[in-house]
């Protein structure tokens with residue numbers, strides 16, 4: 024994830040897109056003007072609603088005090104979640120970070136930018152870059168042949184949750200090494 028890029032920023036892109044194109048299909052890089060009356064953009068709308076509801080439910084379950092200060096904007100849920108949970112004990116901060124990275128990946132993929140989201144992440148098994156997003160199975164595939172050979176010849180595939188968890192653990196390890 025590049026500096027300045029985040030789940031907040033990507034959710035803002037999706038909500039802006041939805042407000043500007045409520046009638047369009049899924050966001051595409053090039054607008055297709057040939058579709059006469061495209062259906063309401065329900066996949067994007069339900070994705071936005073589900074993501075925000077998930078962050079709120081998770082935050083309030085872990086810290087019921089958070090309910091008193093629910094954020095005013097949709098994308099504000101991430102900062103609000105961090106504010107209430109980042110300093111919690113045990114594995115909560117890691118779970119928060121995993122959720123945030125997973126949402127970043129999912130928002131970015133839904134906006135049609137899977138390459139930006141997936142490319143920088145290394146395969147959790149072979150620790151090499153080269154993951155490709157396959158929208159048909161909604162998973163990233165490791166194209167490394169040695170990795171597949173060690174997996175009975177089958178290319179390993181990863182969910183956004185698995186990749187987000189690997190990234191969150193990697194960040195935590197880097198921070199611990201730096202202190």
Ligand SMILES: [Zn+2]
Nearest residue numbers: 146149165170
């Ligand atoms: Zn691999």
